[in-house]
Structures are given as structure tokens and as C-alpha cells.
Amino acid sequence: MEQQITIIFSYHRVETLPILEKIMRQSDVIILEEAPNLLFEKMLKGEISIEDYLIEEMFDFPNFSFRFFRILQSLFKEGKKILQIEPYMERLLYIHNMFLEGRTPKDVELNPELKEVYAIEKKASKALIDFYEISINSNFQEVVEAVKVFAKADAERFRFRDILRAEAVLKSLPDKGRVFIEAGAIHQYFKKYLCEKLKNLNISTVFTLEEIVKNITGKRWIFPPGDLLTIRYIYGVKENEELENILSARALIYIMIIEKEEMIPTKENKAPHILDEIKAVQLVNRLDFQDCDKLYRQIRFTNRKKALSIVKKFVSEKCS
Template sequence: MGRLTVGLTPHRLEFLPASLRFMKDHHLIILEEPPHPHFEEMLSGQRDIEDFVLESEAGFPEYARELYRALRKLHAGGKRILQVEPYLERWVRIQEALAAGARPEELRKDPELSRVYEIEHETFGRLLDFYGAMKAPFEELVTRIKAFARADARRLAFRDELRAEAILRLLRALPPETDVYVEAGYIHLKLVHLLARGRPPGVKIRVRNLVLCAAGSPGLNGLWPSPGDGLTAYYLFGGRHRRVPEDLLAARSLIYIRLIEKEELRPSPADPFPHLRNELFWRAFVRALSYSACRELDARIRLLSTRKARQVACSLYPELCRKAARTVPAWLRGNRP
């Protein structure tokens, strides 16, 4: 009777050790990546990892480098490793077709690519609408970020449908004693539901949130996920599971994204979870903001750098910053957010 483990991860270096512990305990590892023609060469050492990271245009290159170094060892030890992400695989094909001169109407007629093309077209359009409103009133920004989150929720739902179908096909073809680890971003909760509903008889499924596995759960209640991911999840699940109104979620997400660290941070013994520490601090901060406070703060920080925006936020709301610092678990405190 095989195990099916879904590891929900933010794809940050600080959570990679927890992810690798689970990977080592399974026969088959399924990565959340579209298949790349040189993946097997990279795993076997025939292709340089740095070259592969550049070729694959990894979204988190530092994370990818460390992951691939570890996967090489697992591969050499007999682990089977697959890239399974059908939605992104189709999106790569669409980009290649457009680069080769294909017209949009051709892609819209392709039964395999048409829906992905339409979803990406809509989602990217909503994102451009949002960026085009940087000088608009705050209420307009709220409206546009909600429109993007709705489109993003539709994209996530279809991604999870396609990936679940592909993984379930794999499971049905495997020997029943095979233990399978599935890597997934932590917002892909629909994937978990679909895998649990469709898994072959006898396959046990367990879900591991790698944030909680790596860092422990005390102090995280109410601070996970971020306001933006919470807004997307609000639409993903029909708005039935949140007590916070969607306009307030949207307003807080606009402030939060301007305050958190954008670059990949490398953990150290003195600061083992730099992203988690930074994100929990600012989640605690924005959770205390009303809609009107978000509007007031937005007017001050909208066009500022992250560093300047943080300085302004803490000068305007010093008590909220002090409370946010106390909210972060003691074992995560140390360097300033």
C-alpha cells in the first residue's frame, strides 16, 4: 500500500531542508515544473546546473540551484524524479509557437492549448490593468487587484485540474507499493482535494505544509497565508471560508506587497528563516490596518522603494510595528524586518 505525500512549499531556500527530508523518504518525486528536454542530462551530471537554471528560466534561481544539487544525489541513489506540470508545459508550447510566428487565432483553435491561452491572456491583461493604475485612486487599485485575483484563481483551478489528472494517471500505472512525493506551491489546495478524491484504492494521502514542518506551528495562527494569497483563495473557494471582507483583503494585500522582501534571501545559523520572519512581521502589521488606514498608507508609500516604504509605515504606525514584532514567535526574532 503506497503513500502519496503532498508537500506544500513557498519554494524558499529556508524550507528546502524540510522538503528534501520528505523526498528522501519516497520512491518517486514529482516536481512542480514543466518537463524540460535537458532535465535528465542535468540530473545525471551531463549538463551543468548553472546552465540548466538559466535555460529553464527558474522563478527562484537560488532555490533551484540548491534543489538540483540535492536531486542529483537522490537520482544517483536510485530515486525516480519527474517534472509534471501540464498547464505550464502547454504555456511553454504557446510561447514557442508565438515566437515562431503563430497567430493568436491559431492557438485559440488548438483544442489542447486554447484554454491555457485564453486564461493566460485574461490574467496577464488584468495584471497590466493593475500596473496601469499606479496613479489612480486607491479604490480603483482595489477594484483592479480583485479582478486580477479572480483571474488568478481561475488559472490556479485549471492548473490544479490538469496536474491532478496527470498525477493520477501516473499513480494508476505504478506498482501499488510505490511511495510518491508531490511538490506543490502552498496555495494549490484544490490539487490536494482532487488527488484525495481520485487516488487509486489503497493509496494513503497525507499533506505536509513545509512552513509548519520546518519552523513549527506556534505563533503562525492567523498569519498564513498572505493577504494576496488569501484574496485569491477567497475567489478560488467561492468566498465561503473568510470572515474578512474582500475589499479589506484587497486593500491589505496592496500594502503588504510593498513592504515585504522581494529578493531571495539565504538563511544562516543566526537567521534560519529570513523570509518567514519578514513575512510574518508584515502580515501581523497589515492585519491590524483598517480599510481607511490602508488608503492613507498607500498614499504615502505607493511609489517608494521597499526600504523607504517600511520606514514610512513604521513612522506612521509605530505601535503597530511594535505589536507586530511581538507577534512574531521568539525563535524567529533577531534582525529587523
């Protein structure tokens, strides 16, 4: 069989698991977007429990992770080759461990590979801290500018991360067979870089919940405003201040109304997260810059439920 590569754009939500499992079962090699872990193979073999592995790693989405690793254990028993490839995060974890051991930034900077990651992380962390400080007392335009500065730093991080991972994946690809590659939806540059390197090869892409998204929006995927802004910077699209301002403004509202806790699918709602995201995106897309300015001051110190209620009421009154 010739080499067939499928890049799966997904996110760590329980609702994605049926589609992920279906595609992984059709694959010979599964490449996960994870830094290598020495305990991973032991977990796959059942030598340590999934619960112990989760505790060791402290995953952000435990309900998804437990179910996902249970599927991986089954696939491993079937003889699937499962790889963890995420060199940027691998280097970042190594840096964290160095600091835990009492090493200093100077020690990190002696290693060229670690130095590059450390510099990018330092820049992004500073931009994020600056944003938090600016968001407390500054006017809305200044907050928006801080969002753009962070998005540019984040874009630099994503671009470098995607290049590193693509290069590592290229070295691990089998000569033939079906390959499943996991990637977060924002990692579009990873796909671009990989496709450029693997000319004339059979590469396809899938968004795990694209059927649901397409039925509602007519598009394969719907990116939140903050992701759209970051992707513009990743690709170095020509500057458009008005567009970047409105994306930043909407991102500030979006992040306060989106559900961040894990939701478990039910018979009535099989995809709670993606439906919530679509509604949130559609809601903020009805706001102009001045709307976001007004709403931001009203909701920035409220909880998600109250913020969502205020935004819905505002949009309803605006459109009535």
C-alpha cells in the same frame, strides 16, 4: 508497501531545502511542480552541469535552484524516480514557443488544449495590465476593485491549473510506494481535487516550515492577504464585499513591504523569508481599510525599505 502520498506545500527558498531533502529521501517517487524539460534527465545524470541547466531555463531563484538540483542529482543516483509534471505551464511554454516561431493566436486557438490555456492567460494578463493602469491615477477604491478583478482571473487560472495537474499526477502514480508531490502553498485546490479522486488512500500534507509558523502564529501556515483573497475565489466562497475589500487593501500594502530578493539562511536566522512574511502579514493585519488608503498614497512610489519603515511607524503610532 501500500501507496503513500505526501503533498509538500513549499516555495522556492533555500531555507526549505533541509525539510524537502529529508522527505524526498524517504520517498520512492518524486513529482516536481515543473513543466517537463528535455535537458532535465541529462542534468540529473550529470551529462550537463547544473549551471548550464539554470542558464537554459532562467530560474527566478538561482540560489535555491542550484542547491535543489544538486540534491536531486544525489537522489537520482540512489534510484529515486523523479518526474516533472505541470501540464498548464507545459502548454503555456508551448504557446510562447509558437509565438517565437511567428505563429499567431489563431494558430493557437486551433488546438483545443492550447486554446483554453491561452484564453485564461489572456484574461489574467488583461486584468493585471488594467490594474497597473488604474493604480497610477485612480482613487483607492478603484484600485481595490482592480485587485479583486485580477484575483478572480488569477483564481480561475489556479483552479484550472490545479485540475490539469491533479489529472496528470493521477495518471503517473505508482500502484505502491511512497510518493512525494511538490506544490506551492496556494495550490490548496490541487490537494482537494486529488483527495476527492483518490478516495480512502493514505494522503498526508506538509507545509515545509509549518513548525516555525505554528510556534509563532499557532497555525500550520499563514497566507498573505492576496493569497487569502485568491483562495476565496478559487473555492467560490460566498461573496463578502467588506472582507474582500480589506484583503485587497492589505495586499496592496503587503506586496510593497515584503522582501522579494533571495535571502540565504544564517546561524542566527535559519528561516529569513518565512519570518519576514509572518512579520509582514501580522503588520498589515493591524490595518483597516482607511489605514491602507492613507499608506498606499505614501508608499506606492518608494522602495521596500522606506515603505516598511513608514508602515511600521504608522502601526506603532496607531497602537500607542
